[in-house]
Amino acid sequence: MARYAMVIDLERCTGCRACVEACKVENNTPTANLWMYVFRFEEGEYPNTHVWFMPRPCMHCDNAPCVKVCPVGARYKRLDGLTATDWERCIGCRYCEVACPYGVNYFNWKDPAENYYLDWNDEDLAAVTGGTTPPYRNPDLDQPYGSEQRRVAGGGRAKGVIEKCTFCVHRVEQGLLPACVANCPLFALHFGDLDDPNSTVSRLLRRKPSFRLLEEQGTQPRVYYIGGKPPTTETRQIEEVKARV
Amino acid sequence: MNITRRTFLKGSAAAGGTLIAGRLLSGELETLVAAPPGASPALAEEWVPTTCWIGKQDCGILARRINGRVISLEGHPDHPRNRGTLCPKGIAQIMALYDPNRVKAPMIRTNEKGVPGKWRQVTWDEALNLVAEKIKAVRQKDPRLFVWQKGRSKAKAFYDKAFVKAAGATKLGHGTYCSDAGYRAAEYTIGLHGVLHPDFRYTRYLLCWGWNVTNAGGNKFCWLTWPQQLIQARERGMKMVVIDPRLRSAGHFADEWLPIRPGTDLALALALCSTLVEQGTIDRAYLQNHTNAPFLVKEDGFFLRAAPEGEEEEGKPLVWDEASGQAVPFDTEGVQPALEGEFTVQNSKVKPAFQVFKEHLASYTPEWAAEVCDIPADIIRRIARELGENARIGSTIVVDGITLPYRPVAIMAYHMTQQELGFQAARAMIMLMMLLGAIEAVGGQRIDLTWKIHKNWEKLDRVEIKDPPYNIYLKDSKFFPINSGSPSVMAKVMLEPEKYGVDYTPEVLMLHMVNPMPSFTDEPLHMEAYKQFKFVVAIDPWLSKTADLFADVVLPAATIEKYEGPIKASDQYTDAVAFRIPPMNPLFQSRGEIEIYMDIAERAGFLYGEKGYLAHLNKELKLKDEFALPLDRKPSVREIFDRWARAQGIEEGVAFFEKNGVKVKGPVPAKKYYGYAQEPPFNGIRHRLYGESLLRYRQIMQEKGADEIYWRDYTPLPTWRPLTMDQSPPEYDLYLISFKKIEFKQSRASQIPLLAELAPQQYLEINPKTARERGIADGDEVWVESHNALTGETRRVKVVARYRESIRPDTVGMPHHYGEVARHPWAKGQGPTANVLFFGTEGYLTNTADATFHVKVRVYKA
Amino acid sequence: MRTTLTLLLIVVGFGLQVVSYFFLAAPWGIPSSPAYSNPRVPFAPTIFILGVVLVFLAAVVYELLPERGQ
Incomplete structure (x- = not known):
């Protein structure tokens, strides 16, 4: 069984947010749900300022608080390390959203059909797309995945359920990289199997010092950062995006 | 009513229970009900290679299509510019492809202009007939009254150029809001069409001069090609000094940040030049042999010339030969030209242009610049020293088996040239690199993608300043002898034609993928001027602000869903060509621009024949013999490109691109890439350190009575003045x-x-x-x-x-x-x-x- | 009668909470696989909540059941 992890190279990231968009389109997430988020940080005082950027997907923690508190077992940890959300079983209690220290959970307050940016109910458009919402709806997300065959892929599945980054489970199971990793123009995101000593992630972690976010909380995240230092209380966010409706 | 706690509790329990039961039974708690597995229909997946439409540099895309519906756009792995990745706009483009707010059908205005439009939807027939009628009328009356304005060509600018030429329209671009001051400086000084970028594979020291690394473009390319090359250079150890009023644009890539006062870049460049000369780190061999630095300048500021020979209008400029101790023509065999000194030739005191430059720089010290730019003098001196050290003047390196000068210092600058002293600032920055001998050397200063002398090398040196009447953007006028063709100037001229010696007001305007109101400086000026156009037609996928206020007709253009090309796909080191292939049919009733232009030309009577649009298409695409388009029938757009592809030797024609998207031609050889690798180097031209013709223009402008504000910056050497x-x-x-x-x-x-x-x-x-x-x-x-x-x-x-x-x-x-x-x-x-x-x-x-x-x-x- | 029931509910409620949290939900010992994040028993958090609910219901029961002697 693979042991998946992500390595993010902060020396390369330019904060372009292409990963945010790639994730959005691939996973069909509704308005203001930013599964992948990129922080744009500024530190210091003029003229000794430092500007840097930090992508933040779900950490897919090995000691996940969200998994522990899910009353119905909709949020569970797979053997390959992905922390998945069974959107058929989720009852929308939002305990996982409360428990997660990273804030990666998004609740579908609205009916997804009405929450995809624009009103797609256009006759002329439906003639081209067959009336799907959104028009770029990805059919891969409807299938069940994993040996347990549960529906864990995609966003905007139903009103009243929680969703979050899935490490693109529907792509990973086909041997592809998550959309954010595959697209990063600066090749700052890496994904792979930690149990394989020759994988990119293993080699990077052997060679370079790394950190994980909020390690002191004991969540054992599977997302490692190289080429930088964790944000401190002096780090300010600039150019924030209003996530969540 | 007397409610006891007991009653209350019983009541609420009952109410709560009813609510829950109701929800459960009505089935709204859908998540407790498993979704039916559902048979997944057979999914036919296709990947259509195409080219991005949304931004500047046309990155390669693979469109993922399932059962005929495009569901995502991903980077094309073979495309040298983006290597399988896309910037956020490229990915988000999927929504532009399906936007229900796009213009669905041609529209004609029903209310007055200057206010948001009231539109009536019409057929293409009606719209095209109206447009063709107006264009035909204006061409018969006076073709100068027809102005064609573009934002950006999304492929080789052939079909738009051909239309302008066939119609005889006056063309305006967007360059004056982009970086054209830098283009003019580079064309004038070195002869290449571009601004400034590094030879990223070899550069060791980069002045990131106003370049927005994390958000924007750079010379020639854009996001993401430049950042990809930058990161590789940094991993190789390249140092980057950022010169910018704001740091955000360079992020954490800046090794050092010089927060320069806006508009003072010329002063910094001059101070750096001055310090380089003072510390002696200059490439004398380059200056002597490949520039006009040794040309002898008389006291009146013009070159000392030999007598004209044969058909020449002017004689060759002379240099002082140190070997023979006399003034000889600059291209004399075996000459050792002096760069410094003062000589007397034929009773006139002359100095080499470099000597003039040296004296000119004497007052532009780092201490002086520190006051102007707000950068400490010791930092300016240190940067000059680091430039001198990193330039490794005199060293060589072997590339592709050719020994070439190795000068691994460069500047990346682009949009920052659009400032008041921008033309001279760009010249000063180029001259800074000239002093180091880094122009077209390995690791040094690049301007274009390959060494290719542009026609403006000659043209900008020989501008004939005419007398009025002038054209709508004052071409060849006493106001702007070197002229980038500005729509703002056109707007001002339209409001005050007599002041500028213009005797006509344009009547018909065609907006080709351009939105002047928010995009060009001085929105109020354009608002005033554009009211005067009698007929405006906009070609655009959306109703732009300009069209909404001023257009009479809006023709909906397709976005990525059309054939367009050929598209240069080179990344500076690897040469390639690509095409835009439609991943689906144009949305609603939109159409590709080439089709629109062919239809307009046909209805306006200039599609066919020797001088028609088709003939110009052949010329622009260089289609000859059996590949040329027949001039008597209207081809499909696909056919045009099929002929072009076959003319290039691609047997399958455009089908090759429909299958592969991009054709990688291979690495760019050093011989084509570096000016120094030409034989003779730079094809023998002499880079213009000293701008003699700029002085000539200044004098002619003064003679013709132009106001000081127009001629004050026409100086042979960049000169600072208060802003x-x-x-x-x-x-x-x-x-x-x-x-x-x-x-x-x-x-x-x-x-x-x-x-x-x-x-x-x-x-x-x-x-x-x-x-x-x-x-x-x-x-x-x-x-x-x-x-x-x-x-x-x-x-x-x-x-x-x-x-x-x-x-x-x-x-x-x-x-x-x-x-x-x-x-x-x-x-x-x-x-x-x-x-x-x-x-x-x-x-x-x-x-x-x-x-x-x-x-x-x-x-x-x- | 009602005191007994109330106290019973409280004790059972807390008991359920303790058992479900410490033995069914929280991972103990050395992790042998990523799945150790998952609760031992799938609905362990539900059982915890059930315990909480029982404790609060104790008050309701105390209110609803008649006093001794009434």
Whole structure:
């Protein structure tokens, strides 16, 4: 069984947010749900300022608080390390959203059909797309995945359920990289199997010092950062995006 | 009524139970009900290779299509520019492909202009007939009355060029708002068509001069090609010094940040030149053999020349040969030209141009520049020393088996040339690299992608300044002898034609993928002027602000869903060509531009025949013999490209690109790449350190009575002078600059919801100390008021202020992009365009009619 | 009668909470696989909540049941 992890190279990231968009389109997430988020940080005082950027997907923690508190077992940890959300079983209690220290959970307050940016109910458009919402709806997300065959892929599945980054489970199971990793123009995101000593992630972690976010909380995240230092209380966010409706 | 606790409890328990039962039984708790497995229909997946449409550099795309529906756009792995990745706009483009707010069918205006339009939808037939009728009429009356304006060509500019030529229209581009002051400087000084970028594979020391690494473009290419090359260079150890009023644009890639005062880049360049000369780190061999530095300059500022030979108008310039001790023509065999000294030849005192330059630089010391630029003198000296050391003057390296000079220092500069002294600042920066001998050397200063002398090398040196009447953008006039063709100048001329010696007002305007109102400086000026056009036709996928206010006809264009090409896909080191292949049919009734132009030309009577549109298409695409388009029938767009592909030797024709998307031709050989690798080097031209013709233009402009404001910057050597904007009264104490955002740069994207969500609103970046002094908190609404130092006009807009430490305290910044599209739900309330505050008239134009994006403002709480 | 029932509910409620949290939900010992994040028993958090609910219901029961002697 693979042991998946992500390595993010902060020396390369330019904060372009292409990963945010790639994730959005691939996973069909509704308005203001930013599964992948990129922080744009500024530190210091003029003229000794430092500007840097930090992508933040779900950490897919090995000691996940969200998994522990899910009353119905909709949020569970797979053997390959992905922390998945069974959107058929989720009852929308939002305990996982409360428990997660990273804030990666998004609740579908609205009916997804009405929450995809624009009103797609256009006759002329439906003639081209067959009336799907959104028009770029990805059919891969409807299938069940994993040996347990549960529906864990995609966003905007139903009103009243929680969703979050899935490490693109529907792509990973086909041997592809998550959309954010595959697209990063600066090749700052890496994904792979930690149990394989020759994988990119293993080699990077052997060679370079790394950190994980909020390690002191004991969540054992599977997302490692190289080429930088964790944000401190002096780090300010600039150019924030209003996530969540 | 007497309710006991017991009753209350019983009652609420009962009510609660009923509610839950009701929900359960009505089936709204859908998540407790498993979704039916459902048979998944057979999914036919296809990958259509195509090319990005949304931004500047046409990156390669693979469109994923399932059962005929495009569901995502991913980077094409073989494309040298993006290597399988896309910037956020490229990905978000999927929403532009399906946007229900796109113009669905041609529209004709029913109300007056200058206010948002009331439109009636018509057939293509009716719209094209109307447009063709108007164009036919104006061509018969006077073709000069037909102005064709473009934003950007999304492929080789052949079909638009061909249309302009066939129609005889006057063409205006966007270059004056882009970087054309730099283009003119480079064309004039070195002869290449470009601004400044490094040989990233070898550069060791880079001056990132106003280059927006994390958000924007750079010379020739753009995001993401340049950042990809930059990161590789940095991993190789390249040092980067950022010269910019704001640091955000370079992020953490800056090894050092010089927060320069806006508009003073010329002063810094001159001080660096001065220090290089003082410390002696100059490439004498390059200056002697490949520039006009040794040419002897008389006291009147012109070259000392030999007598004209044969048909020549002027004799060859002379140099002082140190070997023979006399003045000889510069191209004499075996000459050892002097760079310094003072000589007497034929009773006139002469000095080599380099000597003149050296004396000119004497007053431009780092101490002087420190006052002007607000960068400490010791830092300027240190940068000059580091440049000198890193340039490794005299060293060579072998590339592709050829021994070439190795000078691994360079500048990356592009849009920053659009400032008041931009033409001369760009010249000074080029001359800085010339002193180091880094031009076209390995690791050194690049301007174009390959060594290819542009026709402007000769043209800009031989401008014939004519007498009025002039054309609509004052070409070859006493106002702007070197002229980038500015729509702002056209707007001003339309409002005051007699002042500029223009005897006509254009009547018909065609807007080709351009939106002047928010995009060009001085929005109010354009608003005034565009009212005068009698007939305006806009070709655009959305109803742009300009079209909504001024267009008579809107023709919906397709976005990525059309055939367009050929598209250069080179990344500077690997040569390739690509095409835009439609991944689906054009949405609604939109059509590709080439089809639209062919139809208009046909109906207006200039499609067929020797001088028709088809003939010009052949010329622009170089289609000859059996590949040429027959001049008597209208081809499909696909056929045009099929013929082109076969003419290139690609047997399968355009089908090759329909299958593969991009054709990689291979690495660019050093012989083609470096000017030094030519035989003779640089094809024997002499780079213009000393701009003799600029002096000549100055004198002719003075003779013809042009005002000082037009000729004051035509100097043979870059010369500093106080800036016009600094003449504004002291209460306008802040400089306003503008910048691009990666979410929207160089695209029609501010209405695309996926991107607008990331940056929904216009804002003002302000240093926290500056803000607090004015009682402004982060997030407060403020007025930003600009002032025209010459006319006294003030303008103001209201925006939200955002704290930013990494911007100079005397500078505020505003992004572009907002206020582009009318009638789009996501474009509402985005805020004003920064271009309301910038001026586009005298004092705020360069001497080459280029726009400037600087103005003094004051900021106060709203 | 009602006191007994109330106290019973409280004790059972807390008992359920303790058992479900410490023995069914929280991972103990050395992790042998990523799945150790998952609760031992799938609905362990539900059982915890059930315990909480029982404790609060104790008050309701105390209110609803008649007093001794009434």
